[in-house]
Amino acid sequence: MALAAVELIQPTDALFLDVGTTIEAIAEALPSSFHGTIITNSLYVAFILGERGNIRIELLGGTIRVGEFTTSGPDAEKQTRAFHADVAFIGAGGVSIEDGVTDYSVEDTAVKQSMIANATRAFVVAGSEKIGKKALRSVCALTDLAGVITDSGIEQPMVQRFEDAGLLLFSRQTRLDTVARIGG
Numbered sequence: 001m002a003l004a005a006v007e008l009i010q011p012t013d014a015l016f017l018d019v020g021t022t023i024e025a026i027a028e029a030l031p032s033s034f035h036g037t038i039i040t041n042s043l044y045v046a047f048i049l050g051e052r053g054n055i056r057i058e059l060l061g062g063t064i065r066v067g068e069f070t071t072s073g074p075d076a077e078k079q080t081r082a083f084h085a086d087v088a089f090i091g092a093g094g095v096s097i098e099d100g101v102t103d104y105s106v107e108d109t110a111v112k113q114s115m116i117a118n119a120t121r122a123f124v125v126a127g128s129e130k131i132g133k134k135a136l137r138s139v140c141a142l143t144d145l146a147g148v149i150t151d152s153g154i155e156q157p158m159v160q161r162f163e164d165a166g167l168l169l170f171s172r173q174t175r176l177d178t179v180a181r182i183g184g
Contacts, residue, residue, distance in 0.1 A: 093135030128153035
């Protein structure tokens with residue numbers, strides 16, 4: 001999934017990188033030719049990229065979630081709204097056609113929403129085990145996104161449901177990028 005995500009960016013892009021292990025994998029997969037700006041509320045992402053001198057890192061402030069190493073709350077949300085990014089990569093607890101993007105973290109939801117609203121293009125990045133699932137809190141409708149990035153474990157009937165709904169799936173392994181575009 002991380003490799004599919006980095007294929008969607010340009011070397012000088014400004015990126016919102018959300019929180020979670022999938023997003024951390026994107027940070028690790030950024031090519032050495034990438035010399036843009038990273039805006040994140042993940043201390044892990046900042047740490048992963050911190051020694052790369054060619055990347056500007058904007059770490060959002062706010063309340064640190066104990067054990068999660070992320071920032072959230074009104075300060076993080078306000079700071080997110082002060083930035084504009086070319087691309088946002090958002091993690092999720094669930095992704096479904098009916099319920100859109102959902103997450104378990106009440107604290108992170110507002111930051112995710114601000115990242116989506118302040119990006120030219122936003123993608124949710126979620127493993128196939130999260131596709132068709134619903135988590136506790138609504139983040140956005142799938143039509144608010146440029147696409148869904150998942151892995152090759154997604155089953156064909158689910159691919160067909162996304163295709164029938166006009167939604168775009170990206171997976172480097174399965175070349176799902178032929179499915180119709182989200183949001184028209």
